[in-house]
Amino acid sequence: MRHPFTYKLTALLFALLLLLPTADCMLGLSVSFENTENRQRLRRPVFEFPHVMRYKRDFEAYYKQTFGWRDALFQVYSxxxxxxxxxxxxxxxxxIGRQGWFFxxxxxxRVMDQHRGLLPWPADSLTNLLTHLxxxxxxxxxxxxxLIVVVPPDAQSVYSEYLPEQLVNPHRPSRLDVLHRHISRLPGIHFIDLRDTLQAxxxxxxxxxxxxxxxxxxxxxVSCAALMKHLHRLNARLPVVDSSAYTITPSPGFGGDLVRMIGLQQRIKDPLYYNVQRTDGRSLPPPDTLSQRYGSPYPILRFTGTDxxxxxxxxxxxSFSLFVMQYLPHYFSESIFVRDCxxxxRLLNAVKPDIVVFEVVERNINLLSQL
Known part of the structure; x- marks a missing residue:
């Protein structure tokens, strides 16, 4: 038979465990554990009578995200x-892919289903998209x-050899395959599918x-060079990007957004990162920020070129457009970047561009209908 002291100690420890979440909420004991699941943390709901059930539902969702020690427990679990x-x-x-790859x-x-051809275009959706474009x-x-339409492929479309075996494409056409086949028949629209370029x-x-x-x-x-090559065929004044104009230097990497989602960005680093610089050392002035009256939730950036x-x-x-800002503005008299779909x-009237590039990553190609 157990000693009464053992019972008391067990009860005390159990009570402390019950109090720990409340103590953490009041004192911030686990503040050093960062929430990195790539989602916006909910705000504490405000009670408004008579909406009792709505408050109950909102508070339950809020508490599931913010209860004491949640972030610490999630990192241990991960x-x-x-x-x-x-x-x-x-x-x-x-x-979790092979050889250190994450997808x-x-x-x-439903990005994986799209890649495997298990998510065909809904009825009339593709027709409406093509008509809209x-x-x-x-x-x-x-x-x-x-109008130039550019679709950066998802990583699994370029590095499918690193996917787990159960997610290898069963040789069904993806949404991007079907879109490419149909959009090439539309006159006047230039569609750039970068998969072959990146595969090479x-x-x-x-x-x-x-x-x-x-x-x-x-x-x-590489993708900017492919885009500029296509634009050169449309406008001979535009140069073809020569890769020798840039120096590419490997450097240590960092933990990206995929390992941030599972709270392991401090434990898992990207093994390879590249710094890319122009060999002539030329740089452009910092961009101007246009007025937000055009409705974009992000700053609209304007670069002024040298010619x-x-x-x-x-x-x-x-977000893929953020990477090309370091290259494209060198080749245009003016470049305006809008992070939006x-x-x-009003912006079109104000800028009066010669070329409009609409870029959307493969997993979100349905957003082409919102352009």
């Missing part, structure tokens, strides 16, 4: 799942602007981060 069991702590968010999971627009091109033609270039350089959802500096440089005789560029894109007519 390490145990990955390093001990060899499994993803959040398999719908992050897929985005199905929680983001055709109308958009006709509208831009009135401004004497040319990866023999020499690593083009995507192993722990992040984006291409790296070399991947974006005022060159065309004007309006680049509308997602929409093209505001």
């Amino acid at each position: 390490r145990w799942k990955l390093f001990v069991l060899g499994q993803s702590p959040l398999p719908e968010k992050v897929v 985005l999971g199905n929680s983001e627009n 055709h109308h958009r091109q006709a509208e831009l033609a009135r401004y004497h602007s040319q 270039a990866k023999r020499r350089y690593q083009l995507y981060y192993q722990t992040d959802t984006h291409w790296n500096n070399v991947g974006s440089l 005022c005789s060159q065309p004007r560029l309006l680049f509308v894109g997602d 929409r093209l505001d007519a």
Whole structure:
């Protein structure tokens, strides 16, 4: 029979465990453990009578995200799942690939199902998208602007050999395959599918981060060269980008957004990172920030080039566009970058661009219908 002291000690420890979450909320004991799951933390809801049930629902969602020691417990759980069991702590968010590669999971627009051809275009969706782009091109033609559509592939479309065996493409056409086949029949729209270009270039350089959802500096440089080659055929004044104009230097990497989602960015670093610099040392002045009256949630950046005789560029894109800002502005008289999925007519009137590039990553190609 156990000694009464053992019972008292067990009860005391149990009570302390029950009090720890409350103590953490009041004193911030676990503040050093960062929430890195790539989602916006909910705010504490405000009670408004008579909306009792709505408050109950909102508070429950808030508490599940913020209860005491949650972030610390999640990091312990992530390490145990990955390093001990060899499994993803959040398999719908992050897929653990081979040889240190991580990939985005199905929680983001069912990206893996798209890649494997298991998520075909909904009925009439592709037709409506193509019709929308055709109308958009006709509208831009009135401004004497040319529409270029660029789709950076997801990492699994370039490095599919590192996917886990159960997620290898079963040879069904992906959404991007189907879109490419149909959009090439539309007159006046220039569609740039970068998959073949990147597949060829990866023999020499690593083009995507192993722990992040984006291409790296070399991947974006290779893609910019492909874009400029296409634009040169449309406008001979624009130069072809010569890779010898840049020096590429390997350097230690960092933990990308995929390992941040599972709280392991301090334990897992990207093994390879590239610094890319122009060999002539030329740099452009810092960009101006245009007024936010055009409705974009992000700053609209304007770069001024060195040759005022060159065309004007309006680049509308997602986070992948942040990588190309270091290259493209050198080749245009003026470059305006909008991080958005929409093209505001007021901005179009103000800029009057010669070339409009709309860039959207493969997993979000449905957003082409919002341009």
